[in-house]
Amino acid sequence: MKKLVITGAAGLVGQNVIARLSNRPDLKLLAIDKHPTNTALLRKLHPEIEVVEADLAEPGDWEVHFEGADSVLLNQAQIGGLDEQEFIDNNVVATENIVAAMRRHKVPYFVHISSSVVNSEADDFYTQTKTRQEQLIDQVKDIPHVVLRPTLMFGWFDRKHLGWLRRFMDRTAVFPIPRDGKFTRQPLYVGDFAAIIISSLDSQKTGTYDISGLEKIYYGDLIRLIHETVKPKARIVHIPYSLFWLLLFVYGKLNSNPPFTTSQLEALVLPETFPVIDWPQIFDVSATPLRDAIRETYLDSTYGKIVLDF
Secondary structure, eight states: OEEEEEETTTSHHHHHHHHHHTTOTTEEEEEEEOOHHHHHHHHHHOTTSEEEEOOTTSOSGGGGGGTTOSEEEEOOOOOSOSOHHHHHIIIIIHHHHHHHHHHHTTOOOEEEEOOGGGGSSOOSHHHHHHHHHHHHHHTOOSSOEEEEEEOSEESTTOOSHHHHHHHHHHHOSEEEEETTOOOEEOOEEHHHHHHHHHHHHHHTOOEEEEEOOSSOEEHHHHHHHHHHHHOOSOEEEEEOHHHHHHHHHHHHHHOSSOSSOHHHHHHHTSOOOOOOOOHHHHHTOOOOOHHHHHHHHHHOTTTTTOOOOO
16 A cells, blocks of 8 residues: 555645545555644544644654655645744744655655645735745755645635634624625635645646636625525624724634634735636546535535534
8 A cells, every 4th residue: 555644634634635535445544633632533533544643843753654655745734823933833844844754754755735825915924934834845856746725725624714604603693794795715625625635646746736716706705605505593794894803803812713813804805816727627626616515515414514623
């Protein structure tokens, strides 16, 4: 069997890739993540794979698990939060350590999960550190690899972004949308992105690819599409941007790890779109229509109700 090491394995992308690879007889999966609750969930869902709980920003025994690896999915990331050092540790320091481990154990190929924010006008801890992370990867000339830059993702195991917003619809009588909600988004179904990752691993594709959702949609229309699908109790209302920002600011003071922050709101309203390439043709995968992807995400009997811990 070929050995695949997945970092950040218990998060959104890792869980989705593992859900689609766990039954492949030609693969041995080695999953690494530092989050105890989510690694416990991963072990429960997939007792057949080896799960290692470790902080990749710190030296440790986790490095030995790269021995004999045929490929690595370099996927760990700090996405939300208010502590800059957490972003530096998870997105920069951990990446330096992983690259060193891959070199030490002569890993022949890896897939790096970057982000569309490296092309964004946003300026926050996530954007800054993901940009630094990709710059580090660009310096790795001795190991063949592919860099994938996804836009905003949604799907099974989404604990932030659209996943949190969908669950918020069940906890409140009113769901706020800032201003008129006409902020263009290109949501990417993580099921399609997982298929792209698997295709890259199988073909050992190289290069850098911007992976955007093929369908552009206003944020407000996207929220209404989710609302129509799950039929929650919340009623959608539009509120001024300044009021929305203030509510998030106050919430951030009360919660050390808020799922939606003022920085993310500021990025949300930026009038920008991302490049669209023919990734179905390039990676030989089928794109799931947005409406079908929303339905699969929230109504799937196996994974639709699973929520990861923050």
